[in-house]
Amino acid sequence: MTDMLAIQDEIVAEFSSFDNWADRYEYMIELGKSLPLIDPKYKVDNNLIKGCQSNVWLHSETNDGKLIFTADSDAILTKGIIAILIRVFSNQDPDSIMEAKTDFIDKIGLKNHLSPIRANGLLSMIKELKMYAVKSKTRSN
Amino acid sequence: MLDINTIRKDFPILDQKVNGQKLIYFDNAATSQTPNQVVDSIVDYYKRTNSNIHRGNHKLSIQATTAYEDVRKKLHKYFNSRLPQEIIFTSGTTQSINIITLGYTDLLTSKDEVIVSEMEHHSNIVPVQMLCERTGAKLNVIPMDNQGNLILKEFDKFISEKTKLVFVSHVSNALGTVNPISYIINKSHEVGAKVLIDGAQGASHFEIDFQKLDIDYYTVSAHKMCGPTGTGILYGKEELLNKLSPWHGGGEMIDEVSFEKTTYGELPHKFEPGTPNIAGVIAFGAAIEYMDNIGLDNIQAHEDELLKYCTQELKEIEGLKIYGEAKNKIAVISFNVEGIHHYDLGSLLDQFGVAVRIGHHCAQPVMNYFKIPGTVRISFSFYNTKEEIDLMIKALKRAITMLQ
Ligand SMILES: Cc1ncc(COP(=O)(O)O)c(C=O)c1O
Numbered sequence: 001m002t003d004m005l006a007i008q009d010e011i012v013a014e015f016s017s018f019d020n021w022a023d024r025y026e027y028m029i030e031l032g033k034s035l036p037l038i039d040p041k042y043k044v045d046n047n048l049i050k051g052c053q054s055n056v057w058l059h060s061e062t063n064d065g066k067l068i069f070t071a072d073s074d075a076i077l078t079k080g081i082i083a084i085l086i087r088v089f090s091n092q093d094p095d096s097i098m099e100a101k102t103d104f105i106d107k108i109g110l111k112n113h114l115s116p117i118r119a120n121g122l123l124s125m126i127k128e129l130k131m132y133a134v135k136s137k138t139r140s141n
Numbered sequence: 142m143l144d145i146n147t148i149r150k151d152f153p154i155l156d157q158k159v160n161g162q163k164l165i166y167f168d169n170a171a172t173s174q175t176p177n178q179v180v181d182s183i184v185d186y187y188k189r190t191n192s193n194i195h196r197g198n199h200k201l202s203i204q205a206t207t208a209y210e211d212v213r214k215k216l217h218k219y220f221n222s223r224l225p226q227e228i229i230f231t232s233g234t235t236q237s238i239n240i241i242t243l244g245y246t247d248l249l250t251s252k253d254e255v256i257v258s259e260m261e262h263h264s265n266i267v268p269v270q271m272l273c274e275r276t277g278a279k280l281n282v283i284p285m286d287n288q289g290n291l292i293l294k295e296f297d298k299f300i301s302e303k304t305k306l307v308f309v310s311h312v313s314n315a316l317g318t319v320n321p322i323s324y325i326i327n328k329s330h331e332v333g334a335k336v337l338i339d340g341a342q343g344a345s346h347f348e349i350d351f352q353k354l355d356i357d358y359y360t361v362s363a364h365k366m367c368g369p370t371g372t373g374i375l376y377g378k379e380e381l382l383n384k385l386s387p388w389h390g391g392g393e394m395i396d397e398v399s400f401e402k403t404t405y406g407e408l409p410h411k412f413e414p415g416t417p418n419i420a421g422v423i424a425f426g427a428a429i430e431y432m433d434n435i436g437l438d439n440i441q442a443h444e445d446e447l448l449k450y451c452t453q454e455l456k457e458i459e460g461l462k463i464y465g466e467a468k469n470k471i472a473v474i475s476f477n478v479e480g481i482h483h484y485d486l487g488s489l490l491d492q493f494g495v496a497v498r499i500g501h502h503c504a505q506p507v508m509n510y511f512k513i514p515g516t517v518r519i520s521f522s523f524y525n526t527k528e529e530i531d532l533m534i535k536a537l538k539r540a541i542t543m544l545q
Contacts, residue, residue, distance in 0.1 A: 021161075022162065075485045076481075076485050077488050078484065094276045
């Protein structure tokens with residue numbers, strides 16, 4: 001398990017190497033293509049995240065006390081955003097996920113490119129990731 | 142012929158950069174831009190005239206009342222209503238439709254039927270559904286074909302003595318289709334049904350003669366025709382509006398108030414409770430004047446040319462599908478590109494400085510018909526140019542390459 005903050009720094013460094021939006025977006029699309037995809041059997045309405053402009057499905061499993069996230073979306077830029085989040089949140093223990101700060105998002109300049117509605121979608125995703133951590137804790141207690 | 146370069150000088154908002162790129166504003170069906178003349182009329186009003194109307198008998202109040210009522214007269218002439226008081230000022234189409242659906246609550250029963258079309262904006266569906274729920278009236282939906290035309294044969298089947306109200310848009314905001322409103326009005330009148338035409342997308346493109354078309358109710362939003370947001374009209378024939386209960390109570394709309402019995406004022410006041418959007422109405426008047434000066438014929442000819450040119454250019458793009466190919470349509474183009482989500486396309490176009498609408502356009506039944514979650518929608522106004530279309534097409538092609 002790599003420290004969540006270290007991963008966040010890594011992402012910020014990657015994004016700061018781009019000096020124009022097109023490269024940044026192309027990178028997001030690349031990330032979207034590498035998203036750990038949800039098993040089709042979990043791609044159900046129950047796993048849809050509310051508040052996103054495109055459909056986003058999220059699923060999590062526990063492995064050795066850590067949460068493993070998989071997801072999918074019908075929009076590739078959205079997949080890129082979830083891929084970034086999952087890179088930070090997946091393979092961590094529930095406590096770290098619950099406490100995780102997410103100011104790295106501001107640092108990669110993502111929010112500047114999101115309308116308020118889409119920024120809401122981003123917040124919904126983070127909330128959902130944390131909810132999985134809460135649920136997994138209550139289950140194991 | 143329009144002198145677009147001169148016209149564009151009236152719209153400083155168009156001359157700016159967004160996301161570091163020259164702005165190309167192709168979201169006119171959502172809200173059109175506001176020329177200096179209209180903005181100035183708002184500023185002028187607040188600087189010189191601001192005061193409440195119909196109340197004081199001091200100089201400013203009289204001036205404000207006159208300016209406000211002059212716009213009513215102007216719209217009465219512009220749309221050729223029989224009487225000025227048939228023009229009710231509202232906050233826009235949504236409110237206008239709700240005034241009618243609320244007003245009919247006491248006039249419909251579970252034996253009655255109401256007709257709506259499949260291609261309506263949610264604001265011409267939801268209030269109608271609510272009316273039917275309140276009264277038990279049956280709701281019939283006119284279906285459309287895959288070109289985006291209403292299937293009139295089906296409409297004919299619904300029309301009967303039971304039909305009391307028909308709600309149809311003049312022009313579909315999602316597909317651009319211009320609906321055959323004369324046919325619908327005449328057919329409905331044969332059985333005594335009244336028709337509400339949602340004119341949110343109509344009044345900005347066509348000359349409309351309320352009397353000649355024998356229109357019962359028509360709605361307009363100023364912000365779609367160079368006017369300010371939060372202003373619009375409900376037109377209704379006097380004898381019909383007189384029968385409707387007022388939708389809201391308050392000051393200005395009464396004849397006499399006592400705790401025994403309150404009586405309502407005459408038209409138009411009965412439907413204009415409270416202090417209205419006075420500045421908005423005055424600016425709406427300036428907008429009508431502005432559009433009238435340019436001339437709706439010229440506007441239509443220019444927009445048609447843009448529509449044809451852009452449609453042709455878009456069709457060259459592999460995998461691009463246009464939704465809504467009615468013969469009679471306005472300058473609105475809804476499309477998707479195979480394998481790409483409309484959200485992704487819209488986001489990248491925005492980065493290229495191109496403002497378009499993405500999503501279901503408040504017309505989910507239309508999206509359901511085509512079995513899609515949404516589209517990218519381009520919509521033109523008279524200040525748009527072919528050069529802007531060329532830039533948009535270039536941006537679109539680049540976006541598609543990035544996303545594929
Ligand atoms: C066809 C149609 N009807 C109704 C509306 C609602 O208009 P408003 O939001 O101005 O009330 C719109 C605007 O989007 C529209 O395009």
